[in-house]
Amino acid sequence: MKPIEWQGNRLKIIDQTQLPGKLVFAELCSYTEVVAAIKEMKVRGAPAIGVAAAYGIALGAQNIKAENKAKFVSQFDRILQSFAAARPTAVNLFRAIDRMKKVAEPTDDFAKIKQALIDEAKAIHANEEDATERLSWLGAELIEDGSTILTHCNAGPLATAGYGTALGVIKAAAEQGKKIEVIATETRPLLQGAHLTAWELMQDNIPVTLITDSMAGYFLSRSKVNCVIVGADRIAANGDTANKIGTYTLAILAKENGVPFYVAAPTSTIDLSLKSGDQIPIEERNPEEVTNIGGIRLAPKGVKAANPAFDITPHKYITAIITEKDIVRKPYLRRLKQLVGR
Amino acid sequence: MKPIEWQGNRLKIIDQTQLPGKLVFAELCSYTEVVAAIKEMKVRGAPAIGVAAAYGIALGAQNIKAENKAKFVSQFDRILQSFAAARPTAVNLFRAIDRMKKVAEPTDDFAKIKQALIDEAKAIHANEEDATERLSWLGAELIEDGSTILTHCNAGPLATAGYGTALGVIKAAAEQGKKIEVIATETRPLLQGAHLTAWELMQDNIPVTLITDSMAGYFLSRSKVNCVIVGADRIAANGDTANKIGTYTLAILAKENGVPFYVAAPTSTIDLSLKSGDQIPIEERNPEEVTNIGGIRLAPKGVKAANPAFDITPHKYITAIITEKDIVRKPYLRRLKQLVGR
Numbered sequence: 001m002k003p004i005e006w007q008g009n010r011l012k013i014i015d016q017t018q019l020p021g022k023l024v025f026a027e028l029c030s031y032t033e034v035v036a037a038i039k040e041m042k043v044r045g046a047p048a049i050g051v052a053a054a055y056g057i058a059l060g061a062q063n064i065k066a067e068n069k070a071k072f073v074s075q076f077d078r079i080l081q082s083f084a085a086a087r088p089t090a091v092n093l094f095r096a097i098d099r100m101k102k103v104a105e106p107t108d109d110f111a112k113i114k115q116a117l118i119d120e121a122k123a124i125h126a127n128e129e130d131a132t133e134r135l136s137w138l139g140a141e142l143i144e145d146g147s148t149i150l151t152h153c154n155a156g157p158l159a160t161a162g163y164g165t166a167l168g169v170i171k172a173a174a175e176q177g178k179k180i181e182v183i184a185t186e187t188r189p190l191l192q193g194a195h196l197t198a199w200e201l202m203q204d205n206i207p208v209t210l211i212t213d214s215m216a217g218y219f220l221s222r223s224k225v226n227c228v229i230v231g232a233d234r235i236a237a238n239g240d241t242a243n244k245i246g247t248y249t250l251a252i253l254a255k256e257n258g259v260p261f262y263v264a265a266p267t268s269t270i271d272l273s274l275k276s277g278d279q280i281p282i283e284e285r286n287p288e289e290v291t292n293i294g295g296i297r298l299a300p301k302g303v304k305a306a307n308p309a310f311d312i313t314p315h316k317y318i319t320a321i322i323t324e325k326d327i328v329r330k331p332y333l334r335r336l337k338q339l340v341g342r
Numbered sequence: 343m344k345p346i347e348w349q350g351n352r353l354k355i356i357d358q359t360q361l362p363g364k365l366v367f368a369e370l371c372s373y374t375e376v377v378a379a380i381k382e383m384k385v386r387g388a389p390a391i392g393v394a395a396a397y398g399i400a401l402g403a404q405n406i407k408a409e410n411k412a413k414f415v416s417q418f419d420r421i422l423q424s425f426a427a428a429r430p431t432a433v434n435l436f437r438a439i440d441r442m443k444k445v446a447e448p449t450d451d452f453a454k455i456k457q458a459l460i461d462e463a464k465a466i467h468a469n470e471e472d473a474t475e476r477l478s479w480l481g482a483e484l485i486e487d488g489s490t491i492l493t494h495c496n497a498g499p500l501a502t503a504g505y506g507t508a509l510g511v512i513k514a515a516a517e518q519g520k521k522i523e524v525i526a527t528e529t530r531p532l533l534q535g536a537h538l539t540a541w542e543l544m545q546d547n548i549p550v551t552l553i554t555d556s557m558a559g560y561f562l563s564r565s566k567v568n569c570v571i572v573g574a575d576r577i578a579a580n581g582d583t584a585n586k587i588g589t590y591t592l593a594i595l596a597k598e599n600g601v602p603f604y605v606a607a608p609t610s611t612i613d614l615s616l617k618s619g620d621q622i623p624i625e626e627r628n629p630e631e632v633t634n635i636g637g638i639r640l641a642p643k644g645v646k647a648a649n650p651a652f653d654i655t656p657h658k659y660i661t662a663i664i665t666e667k668d669i670v671r672k673p674y675l676r677r678l679k680q681l682v683g684r
Contacts (some may be wrong), residue, residue, distance in 0.1 A: 188554035194640045213530065213555045213556040215587055215650060294635075296637075298536045300540050300541045303540045
């Protein structure tokens with residue numbers, strides 16, 4: 001059961017907005033459907049967004065009918081721009097767009113380009129599958145037998161189109177035979193923890209306790225948590241990390257309670273072009289995600305609400321960044337440059 | 343529009359579980375209905391629970407038919423026990439029970455006792471009205487013109503059967519002519535921030551922005567918050583404070599970002615019998631409050647969930663405790679003893 005699967009002329013995805021109530025697959029037959037699925041978070045999670053976008057670009061390119069290269073490029077650019085405007089924070093999206101763009105440049109043979117784009121999308125997917133599996137087993141070495149691990153949002157197979165990042169590390173530790181328990185935050189407003197993380201862990205028979213985001217401090221302060229692991233949407237050159245709103249708070253709580261705070265992400269999530277987290281764009285989503293759940297209104301009509309979807313965790317709060325190439329510790333700048341440069 | 347009103351032979355309350363959708367009054371005609379209303383959080387907030395319990399005890403006593411004092415005491419004790427078992431954390435409940443019990447002791451004249459109980463409940467109510475108004479105006483001196491104040495859960499008139507504690511300070515500052523904005527956390531699981539605080543502030547025309555609990559760190563780290571003010575359910579002798587789950591996290595975030603963290607509470611919330619917050623009992627509520635909202639299931643069937651309703655903020659994180667008698671700063675022990683002893 002693959003969260004994202006290329007089917008030759010369309011993209012089949014698990015519609016993450018339907019879980020955990022229903023396991024529904026969506027078949028996306030045009031690039032605009034893929035863009036919409038990313039915007040509406042039918043597919044979400046930084047690596048998964050990158051993979052879906054790559055396939056979406058390949059899908060869009062198949063339908064380009066152009067007389068010459070200029071016209072092809074113009075239509076292709078429109079496709080790339082649609083994806084670039086879908087969501088701003090996860091850098092994997094922009095990395096996928098860059099890779100796809102480069103593939104289309106060298107030749108005037110459209111049929112060749114179209115095939116090369118499919119191949120490149122598959123390569124991006126394979127890279128993320130490989131990277132997430134590698135980083136998971138590397139990271140599992142950090143996890144002691146008998147650990148209770150707190151995680152936020154969802155960073156499992158659904159989020160990565162691979163083995164998972166934060167949940168990948170947890171799964172790998174469990175597969176090593178370690179006794180692991182997970183505390184999963186529900187992750188308001190969109191409840192990826194309650195909807196997806198709890199569901200994925202239950203599928204894998206890893207014991208999980210669901211809490212509201214506000215309860216993390218309670219469990220950390222009572223020594224109920226051995227470490228915190230989260231995924232990432234973009235990591236700046238200095239190690240500052242953008243991830244789901246609420247991550248920064250968990251890092252502060254971990255530090256205050258002397259608990260390690262790990263970020264697990266493939267190197268495709270590292271953006272060396274940004275010096276620090278201040279430069280990472282933070283998506284502001286529709287306030288109705290805060291004031292409503294499943295059609296139920298939670299707040300008075302007309303109330304103002306804010307909905308930043310991510311926050312920045314400064315590198316000083318991060319114990320280690322787990323990538324597929326190495327487990328990186330402070331100071332991050334030099335080592336991250338080496339890893340991504342490789 | 344009083345949140346709690348004694349009507350001679352019954353207790354009229356605003357049913358807080360119906361807000362903000364509907365403003366519904368419940369008429370409670372027996373003490374068991376009052377106990378149920380407290381358990382189900384139709385009436386909630388530490389001072390309001392104390393006031394409702396006092397009236398509920400008076401109401402229950404009116405219906406006691408006993409031939410002698412021993413039988414009266416036995417039935418009266420059963421009433422007191424029902425209230426004591428309603429909710430464990432807010433000390434105002436137990437303080438009200440103690441006051442009501444003392445009133446019933448001196449005489450054998452049941453009619454006199456019954457009237458004295460009504461009078462005492464009214465006195466407890468008047469005490470809280472007076473205390474919350476006083477502490478609000480005292481606390482308002484701490485608030486600078488142009489402040490943005492972050493608050494958690496609900497500590498307004500609904501919670502206090504008076505002027506409010508945290509929201510009382512905010513209202514008083516606004517009434518002083520200061521330009522005040524509020525950021526209100528929604529306060530999962532039961533959403534008192536979204537349901538009640540947003541509603542009360544909108545009634546008072548004080549600008550409010552609703553956020554999820556997980557967003558507080560984002561706004562604090564971006565210098566968007568000048569101070570944090572919360573209420574309290576019980577304050578131990580050393581200043582450690584039990585309040586709605588999530589409060590501890592806000593205190594840590596405030597400290598990390600150099601922002602003052604204030605607790606506003608009448609002295610009836612101070613429990614000198616407990617040396618520290620470790621001794622404060624924390625209510626564990628039904629996990630379905632976490633896994634469901636308004637009949638909608640948020641998490642996979644069968645998932646385990648935790649639901650501690652309060653957490654403890656150690657006194658070291660509290661900049662000041664605002665009471666009706668004084669604004670208390672560290673070290674808390676001596677000064678809190680003096681205040682409550684008065």
